[in-house]
Amino acid sequence: MDEVREVVQVEGGVVVGHDGSKCAQEALRWAGRLARRADVELHVVRAWSMTSAPQPATWEPGYVPPLADWEQAVRDELAAHVVAAGLDPACRVTTHVVHRAPVPGLLAAAEGASLLVVGARGRGGFAGLLLGSVSDQLVHHAACPVTVVRTGAQGRDFTTDEAGAVVGE
Structure with missing residues (x-):
């Protein structure tokens, strides 16, 4: 295994942030459909720390596994x-x-992306917030457009004409 990565750089395509939450899973599905329709690469990025990572198989009481595990x-x-x-x-x-906090990790990945997609709420935050602190920071600071996918949001159906323009419901 290579060194533990702290930065990822992508060139074009859609970057979707994933933290293991239900919102992140819906954002992944949404971003996957868009990437497929646009015929671009989908980059799924998980920023992590030891406190947010799943326990490695090598973990046992009294032993802290290396970061690579x-x-x-x-x-x-x-x-x-x-x-x-x-x-x-x-x-x-x-x-x-990437072994980094979510906001700087996703901002770095999004520098070369065409679009950044995140869920509205992840594993942290207050129950009543529409935008989580991570998505709020990304909307304000990302170098590319950002889409925030809300869990259970119901969008209107639309169709397009032969030229690809939206033509009502």
Whole structure:
């Protein structure tokens, strides 16, 4: 295994932040559909720390595994979330894990992206907030457009004409 990564850089495509939450899973599905329709790469990014990572298989009482083991546990969990999302098999997906706080980790990944997608609320925050603190910071500071996907949001259906323009409901 390579060194534990603290930064990921992508060139184009859609970056979606994933923290293991229900909102993140819905954002992943949404971003996957968009990436497939646009025929661009989907980059799924998980920022992690030892406190937010799943316990590695090498963990045992009295022994703290090396960071590489924690990173592998995060990779395995993220891969399982991607499979559970049921993305179109034609969607080109790359997963990335970064040992960094979510906001700087996602901001760095989004620098070269065409779009950043996140869930409205992740594992932290107050129950009543529409935007979580991470999504709020990303909306204000990302170098690319940001879409925040709300859990259970019901959008209107629309169709397009032959030129691709939206033509009502």
